[in-house]
Amino acid sequence: MPSGGGGAYGNGNGGGPGNGGRSHRRGDGGQGGGEGRRAGRTARRSRRKRALVWTAGVLSFLILGTAGAGYLYYEHLNSKLKKEDLNLGSKDMADHKPNSAGQTPLNILLIGSDARDNKANQKLGGGRDTFGAAPLADVQMLIHISADRSNISVLSMPRDTMLEIPECKDKKKNKVYPASKFAQTNESLGRGGPGCTVATWYNLTGIPIDHFMMIDFAGVVSMADAIGGVPVCVEQNIHSRTRDGKGSGLKLRKGTTSIKGEDALKWLRTRYGFGDGTDLYRARAQQMYMTSMVRELRKNAKLTDPNKLRKLAEAAIDSLTVSDTINSVKKLLDIGNDLKKVPASRITTTTMPNVYSERRAGKVEPKAGEAEDVFRMIREDIPLDGKGSAAKPLKPKPKTAPVSKDPAAAPGEIRVRVQNGTDGGGLAPARGRAGEVSAALAAKGFTQASATTVRNPMATTLIRYASDDLEGDAQAVAKALGIPLTAVRKAPDGPAGITLTVGADWRQGNVFPKPKPKSNKLPTSANALAGDDDKACMPVQAGFGW
Known part of the structure; x- marks a missing residue:
């Protein structure tokens, strides 16, 4: 990217040839000339900053941040944005109900794919026997931004959740996947794409979803590297590895460690070694990572560096697939601006209340009553932190x-x-x-x-x-x-x-x-975590210390 303010990104106001730059020199050699030069440099820096830096919320299950670029770079990112249909189900989603001020909430489904469809993902994901297999939606988080933009609720669904997957149509292959009355939620992604995962969420929760964003293994690593590290905490030394070779391989000392790259991916994939070794604790670890990243991005001064921001933007766009309702990077900017309005103290992450399945060993199902309570609170735009919004939803x-x-x-x-x-x-x-x-x-x-x-x-x-x-x-x-x-x-x-x-x-x-x-009180089974809780630490499963 050029370092000057003119040329492709500026408007001809810099000091380069053909822009009349010499006219800024007053020619009197006195103080006024110095002030003029300083003022000119300040103005050029200001214009350059405006031309080169734009703020975009790049949101996936990993990232809520900013990215910097000039106009041509913005167009470059736009051309790389991968889009797919929002909803592959046969059921149309309901419209949002506005609150008394006429505002409507925004719901975004974040999907982490385990696709092993290229060399980078195959190297990071392992499992040669799954190369080329249908991808699984191993991370699913619904982000609800309140109608008045005062709070954010994040709802995770464990990948081992058993539920009904509705009929989905793969429009690219013109193939229809019949409904499955009892299937694992992460299988929804392999039934035509993320639009089927959206349809599955809507079928269960009744929550209208506005957008989805999906990221793969390689995206996790590149974006974590671009950020520069995210602090995470474990209560004891941990090594996620079983005697028969299972586990993510994560190895950390007791306390807080800043992780990035493949360590970040290992953290997000760890099951053996956290809590009781179930997918429920993996979801908890993913929530901790996300909230820690939000805090890190907001306080990290390095992200004001245009080069750093460009790397983050490039990593984000390369790794993301979004719904066709996000038709440009400008839309990401709009979403980012909404997200930035919410302080970390008003971000609440939760897990769908669940019970162990009596029909499928080792799996979970939505907990009757309490899961619906959480779904209803999100549908009715009720803050999960119990603090209430400025504008109340209309009572039906x-x-x-x-x-x-x-x-x-x-x-x-x-x-x-x-x-x-x-x-x-x-x-x-x-x-x-x-x-x-x-x-x-x-x-x-x-x-x-x-x-x-x-x-x-x-x-x-x-x-x-x-x-x-x-x-x-x-x-x-x-x-x-x-x-x-x-x-x-x-x-x-x-x-x-x-x-x-x-x-x-x-x-x-x-x-x-x-x-x-x-x-309007969140069930304790939702296991809430506040976005500003920087003391949270993952418990370590017995037998996985070192």
């Missing part, structure tokens, strides 16, 4: 349903088929629910209620009736069990008669549970 009006004018028959004359749909929330089905609920109906006089073996997974309990003359009967069934009338719906294309599907929201008991008062 409670849903009600009119009482049917169709008179209900006597309970003993109403036929009801009961289905078990308790696995609709992604959890294992609660066994025997159809029989339990049909028995509860019989006890209330609905002697023609019968359980079916048909499974129909639903997140919420639903009563469907086939024709208008059954509306009153269907509502009578709902009233008998305490089910809200909003769950009673006409379904002329559905099964004949009345069908009650017991959803994931009613896994036990003979009376439909009353809705719990909504809490």
